[in-house]
Amino acid sequence: MYRCLWxxxxADAALFASSFAADDCVFDLNGKVMHGLEEIKAKCFDSIAKLDTTHFLTNVRVSYVEGESTAVGTSCGLAQHYAPGQGLRDNSRSLLVGSLYWYEFVKDESDGGGGGGGLWKIKHWRVKSVWSEGDWSILQG
Structure with a gap:
């Protein structure tokens, strides 16, 4: 999750891509379901990565059984969004969203990530936004 949000x-497309099980991953953003890395990138990353953003995770819980190649987790997230180049400007329009996250991970043994042992990747990620402050039109660019 941290690789994905960073x-x-x-705006690091390679890092973002490395966080997903590319061909069969699912991202459910408030009921808008995207299948596969290409669709997630096109419908989410390409627009969000252009913005001035910060994403934070808290209350992270992960269930994992030693030796298994799957895990599940939950967390809370905060996401602050500003139009490109507007994040440090006084009185800029913004959108702050508080969300709940549920996710399933799979360990990709073929991707050592530089440390051997395989990288954990997102197989399914569901986001339920529970509150917001600001202007949702920021997300449209």
Missing amino acids: GFDT
């Missing part, structure tokens, strides 16, 4: 905030 990828959003730094």
Whole structure:
């Protein structure tokens, strides 16, 4: 999850892609379901990565059984969004969203991530936004 969110905030497409089980991953954003990395990238990353954003995780819980190649988790998230180049400007329009996250991970043994042992990747990620402050039109660019 941290690789995914850092990828959003730094517009690092390779890092973002490395956080997903590419072909069969699912991202459910408030009922808008995207299948596969290409669709997730096109419908979510490409627009969010252009913005001035910061994403934060808290209350992270992960269930994992030693030796297994799957895990599940939950967390809370905060996401702050500003139009490109507007994040440090006084009185800029913004959108702050508080959400609940549920996710399933799979360990990709073929991707050592530089440390051997395989990278954990998102197989299914569901986001339920529970509150917001600001202007939702920020997300349309």
